Amino acid sequence: MTEISTRSSGRASEKIWLASYPPQVPAEMPPLEYRSLADLFDKSVARFADRPAFTSMGKTLTFRDLDRESRKIGAWLQTRGLEKGDRIAVMMPNILQNPVIVYGILRAGLVVVNVNPLYTPRELEHQLKDAGAKAIFVLENFAHTVEQVIGRTDVRDVVVATMGDMLGAKGIIVNLVVRKVKKLVPAWKIRGHKRFRDVVAESAKLSLKPVEIAASDIAFLQYTGGTTGISKGATLTHANLLANKAQLSLWLATAFFRRPRPEQLTFICALPLYHIFALTVNSLMGLSLGAHNVLIANPRDIPAFAKELQKHPMHIFPGLNTLFNALMNNPDFQKLDFSTLFMALGGGMAVQRPVAERWLKLTGMPITEGYGLSETSPVATANRFDSEEFTGTVGLPLPSTDLEIRDEEGNTLPIGEVGEICIRGPQVMTGYWQRPDETAKVMTADGFFRSGDMGVMDERGFTKIVDRKKDMILVSGFNVYPNEIEEVAAMMPGVLECAAIGVPDPHSGEAVKLFIVKKDAELTEAAVKAHCAANLTNYKRPRFVEFRTELPKSNVGKILRKELRG
Structure with missing residues (x-):
């Protein structure tokens, strides 16, 4: 048996989220059951x-x-x-x-x-x-x-x-x-x-020669822009990934209280396996559960994707907001049988409430949002898998995971205040590959990883992502978070996709610019601005609206605001 990292230590009395845990889930994960x-x-x-x-x-x-x-x-x-x-x-x-x-x-x-x-x-x-x-x-x-x-x-x-x-x-x-x-x-x-x-x-x-592999040995170099934009290899050990798999296994067990677990689970694997989300949630979890992964080579071909889904039961469907949104606009997808769906797992980017509400209405199952990064193998928090609702948060820290909201000086902030999300647990990387300088920027003396994401924790221990520090828009000294603008814009039936960025402004320092892909060709700039005026305070409202036929995305489907900034 391999002991988990001491980084997961912490007094349970400090973990307010434990009161919101499902009763069957322990606060701490047991020792790892696999050597590698x-x-x-x-x-x-x-x-x-x-x-x-x-x-x-x-x-x-x-x-x-x-x-x-x-x-x-x-x-x-x-x-x-x-x-x-x-x-x-x-x-x-x-x-x-x-x-x-x-x-x-x-x-x-x-x-x-x-x-x-x-x-x-x-x-x-x-x-x-x-x-x-x-x-x-x-x-x-x-x-x-x-x-x-x-x-x-x-x-x-x-x-x-x-x-x-x-x-x-x-x-x-x-x-x-x-x-x-x-x-x-x-x-x-x-x-x-x-x-x-x-x-x-x-x-x-040929014969595969046995190799002695320790839990502390490196398994993956998972490259990421991290919090500074330079592509760096997050050094993930066998223990890091085994720990995250074990944490998710404890969390997953609660999903089967809603309905009996099938003899074999089927995972839809539309997210690329080179991405940490699919690597852990699809491949490693699928391996440990004896599950069947249906590989989708090109999820951007939505019609072909929908036809492939007709051939398989859907039990667990990890995806991104943009993918869920695109699928729901496909007539063949709308006709699918969703009676086997246990859960849709949202990650990689914020799940917008309008998208989540449409998904629940169509499939009968909520999108269960979680949060993590390449540096955390990746899952750090998740909503309860036995929940029947979309919470609008990224849920609770997983077993053996500490999460604190800290200010720029590293001080822990009170409940309800916005700060940087900092994570400690056995799933946290050992550092960036051969980059001690970059590692020092993100790892604190007490073992927390500074995520670069801004968030807020409520009194029940649920955390809401506000935005990336680098994406935050500063309007006349007020912090404006693109996620909020985008969620409001997405409420409009005529909006297919949207993204908000800050642009220089001589009077306010920065102003909000909103990019929109139309679902309704009749949608106008005036209508968008009127809708935002009714739902956002003055300094948050987009000063500029630009319509585009598509938005730049990563290969995972995450909208790239940095490319919109130019």
């Missing part, structure tokens, strides 16, 4: 061998298949002269190769470096160099990006996969469509690369 993520993997595949684990484009891998195929990848990596702790980059969307490769890397005692496939060459080069990656697995659609930077990195092995590699005979057709019809594979040439299918074939007779 590889240990969790081994025990889960043995227990759930014949159950479906991942499905993509009509092809399913059982847990036994996942065991066999990831073993091949791990064994092949061990023949490449790599040593325990070496970093391996994975540049893949949600296809079957992703979990096969990630678990193969972990079982070989190596470190996964998740890479956003849509990175520019500059972003990719920075991440590969910073991590000191020795190898990369990449989908051929993005190999041209790797080609442009590979010579300036320490990467020795490049393995290129195709969309159809693990789809059997159907894969030939899929590859033909991807390459020739949709033309999604730009020309590329990387000397000495290996094809994924050849690596799998070569490794069929």
